[in-house]
Amino acid sequence: xxxxxxxxxxxxxxxxxxxxxxxxxxxxxxxxxxxxxxxxxxxxxxxxxxxxxxxxxxxxxxxxxxxxxxxxxxxxxxxxxxxxxxxxxxxxxxxxxxxxxxxxxxxxxxxxxxxxxxxxxxxxxxxxxxxxxxxxxxxxxxxxxxxxxxxxxxxxxxxxxxxxxxxxxxxxxxxxxxxxxxxxxxxxxxxxxxxxxxxxxxxxxxxxxxxxxxxxxxxxxxxxxxxxxxxxxxxxxxxxxxxxxxxxxxxxxxxxxxxxxxxxxxxxxxxxxxxxxxxxxxxxxxxxxxxxxxxxxxxxxxxxxxxxxxxxxxxxxxxxxxxxxxxxxxxxxxxxxxxxxxxxxxxxxxxxxxxxxxxxxxxxxxxxxxxxxxxxxx
Amino acid sequence: xxxxxxxxxxxxxxxxxxxxxxxxxxxxxxxxxxxxxxxxxxxxxxxxxxxxxxxxxxxxxxxxxxxxxxxxxxxxxxxxxxxxxxxxxxxxxxxxxxxxxxxxxxxxxxxxxxxxxxxxxxxxxxxxxxxxxxxxxxxxxxxxxxxxxxxxxxxxxxxxxxxxxxxxxxxxxxxxxxxxxxxxxxxxxxxxxxxxxxxxxxxxxxxxxxxxxxxxxxxxxxxxxxxxxxxxxxxxxxxxxxxxxxxxxxxxxxxxxxxxxxxxxxxxxxxxxxxxxxxxxxxxxxxxxxxxxxxxxxxxxx
Numbered sequence: 123x124x125x126x127x128x129x130x131x132x133x134x135x136x137x138x139x140x141x142x143x144x145x146x147x148x149x150x151x152x153x154x155x156x157x158x159x160x161x162x163x164x165x166x167x168x169x170x171x172x173x174x175x176x177x178x179x180x181x182x183x184x185x186x187x188x189x190x191x192x193x194x195x196x197x198x199x200x201x202x203x204x205x206x207x208x209x210x211x212x213x214x215x216x217x218x219x220x221x222x223x224x225x226x227x228x229x230x231x232x233x234x235x236x237x238x239x240x241x242x243x244x245x246x247x248x249x250x251x252x253x254x255x256x257x258x259x260x261x262x263x264x265x266x267x268x269x270x271x272x273x274x275x276x277x278x279x280x281x282x283x284x285x286x287x288x289x290x291x292x293x294x295x296x297x298x299x300x301x302x303x304x305x306x307x308x309x310x311x312x313x314x315x316x317x318x319x320x321x322x323x324x325x326x327x328x329x330x331x332x333x334x335x336x337x338x339x340x341x342x343x344x345x346x347x348x349x350x351x352x353x354x355x356x357x358x359x360x361x362x363x364x365x366x367x368x369x370x371x372x373x374x375x376x377x378x379x380x381x382x383x384x385x386x387x388x389x390x391x392x393x394x395x396x397x398x399x400x401x402x403x404x405x406x407x408x409x410x411x412x413x414x415x416x417x418x419x420x421x422x423x424x425x426x427x428x429x430x431x432x433x434x435x436x437x438x439x440x441x442x443x444x445x446x447x448x449x450x451x452x453x454x455x456x457x458x459x460x461x462x463x464x465x466x467x468x469x470x471x472x473x474x475x476x477x478x479x480x481x482x483x484x485x486x487x488x489x490x491x492x493x494x495x496x497x498x499x500x
Numbered sequence: 501x502x503x504x505x506x507x508x509x510x511x512x513x514x515x516x517x518x519x520x521x522x523x524x525x526x527x528x529x530x531x532x533x534x535x536x537x538x539x540x541x542x543x544x545x546x547x548x549x550x551x552x553x554x555x556x557x558x559x560x561x562x563x564x565x566x567x568x569x570x571x572x573x574x575x576x577x578x579x580x581x582x583x584x585x586x587x588x589x590x591x592x593x594x595x596x597x598x599x600x601x602x603x604x605x606x607x608x609x610x611x612x613x614x615x616x617x618x619x620x621x622x623x624x625x626x627x628x629x630x631x632x633x634x635x636x637x638x639x640x641x642x643x644x645x646x647x648x649x650x651x652x653x654x655x656x657x658x659x660x661x662x663x664x665x666x667x668x669x670x671x672x673x674x675x676x677x678x679x680x681x682x683x684x685x686x687x688x689x690x691x692x693x694x695x696x697x698x699x700x701x702x703x704x705x706x707x708x709x710x711x712x713x714x715x716x717x718x719x720x721x722x723x724x725x726x727x728x729x730x731x732x733x734x735x736x737x738x739x740x741x742x743x744x745x746x747x748x749x750x751x752x753x754x755x756x757x758x759x760x761x762x763x764x765x766x767x768x769x770x771x772x773x774x775x776x777x778x779x780x781x782x783x784x785x786x787x788x789x790x791x792x793x794x795x796x797x798x799x800x801x802x
Contacts, residue, residue: 215653215657215692215694216651216653216711216713216753216755217653217694217709217711247672248671248674248675248695248696248697249675249694251672251675251676252672253672271697271698271699272659273699274660274668274697274699276665276668276669277671277697278666279668280667280669280670280671280672281672355742387727444530444659458750476704477698477699477700478698478700479693479696479697479698479699479700481696482633482657484655484657484757485657485707485709486707486754487745487748487757488707488709488744488745489759491745491746491748492744492745498600
């Protein structure tokens, strides 16, 4: 009880002043952003639980589960659903994990069941190839998302160019770990993808590191610099519990596509929890076309029961967001920490310090072995 | 006067120039031509300064005199798309083509694994797979020569600065060609290749992870010995080829973590990916040259 400050007059006054200041700012912000800008704004939400959600499930979601969940989302009005190995088409590997079924099996099973929802696939050049892209198109996807590290957009030329040659294919460029460079540099990379023919580009907070201001500055500059007809998206992770706030900031700054995941099922502390974001959009008058209660039910009744562990801001997931580390490193770091008697937080912090990028999962055991030798734990 | 075999380098970029610097030290190869397409190319200027004949007219600029200049070996350090045409033209002039692009129209050569066989086959076009392939296939082979490898997978991580425009534009050729090399030369039933480009500063050294899945439980002792032997073989031409960790055994998974530091001839030391390519290409050429000099092989127009 010693730590409790005494309720002196000065103390109470300070608390009161702070609260009032805070309320004033909050009121102004609310008025300016909600009422003036976002009422009636239409956006497209894109669900990730059957792709990013593969990470916390170690890629073991079954074809049946995918079909059940995607049908429920279709019924709830979710317009776009991503279905792929967690690391995209061709991600099946020792390095990232072997999935319960092939991309082809997942995609063809889900695509044929959709009444209104469209299906997307993710492709990381260097992991998947245009052959995978063609296969996914044959399975019935309508959106392809080509993802690179935020400074390496030029490796996507081959894939985006090929995608734009397929009639009607919604082609998206996706820049990962976008917190690692400044807005001006990011725009240069986004424009490369736009030049290759992407009709939509994404700013992706793969590490869940960004704060709302980081999102606002990046999205706003991109919106100002890209062609007006190019769509702009934001993909958040919830490692600092900023998923929803960052996504609202993105919409306010001009993004019209937002990624999220039912119950947040995704890498790290998960993606922006989609049912929460949809509810917030409802309150703010942002139109998503998704039934809020149905979204809640999917999260609660279908997704949460199938989680292998609670996807939440635990110590390691928080470290990802705090240190700027790729979210899907989480389980790899936990496993290596256990195997070599190390702290997973130490491993993650070191991965951040070395400025590792998405896909470098192979670095984790290597680094853990170095650390274990150094510390004499093996 | 010289007992060296004369060679031409096509492509005066980073790889071609690094290769030139290495070839200048060779006991068996004498570089005499540098072929480019851009008259302003600094690589051509550098080669001219070093006393080579140069042209900015592409291979066509060298063809009329290459026979009388005695060129018997050519290196192609351009891109997969123009390689077939280059190869056809120099083969017609009776020169062997060593292909440093991922075009892979000729048989693969990874020196410590199959150089002797590749040279004995006397092919007029031999392909060096990819940088990632040169760095990792020896490790896959080190495991597969001990016991059956059902699946071989490699992850090559290179610095942004060492991934040139050719690699970036045709990254699929890298993954496909490397995967095929893992099967055909590495001896795995199925191959898979992943490449990661990292922009960190200072640039990171090329690192490679090799995962093999063995059919039966791995013979840990024999595999470890084989891996160390193979590393010693690679170090003969790439001294900075280093085992960082492993082999790690986890059930039927064998994982090997490598780092490749280059010699720093023309390319910086971190660009071990490019260095291992030029070193492997030159070693292959030297072996051909030795065979030619010994009278065992006479390249003929094909």
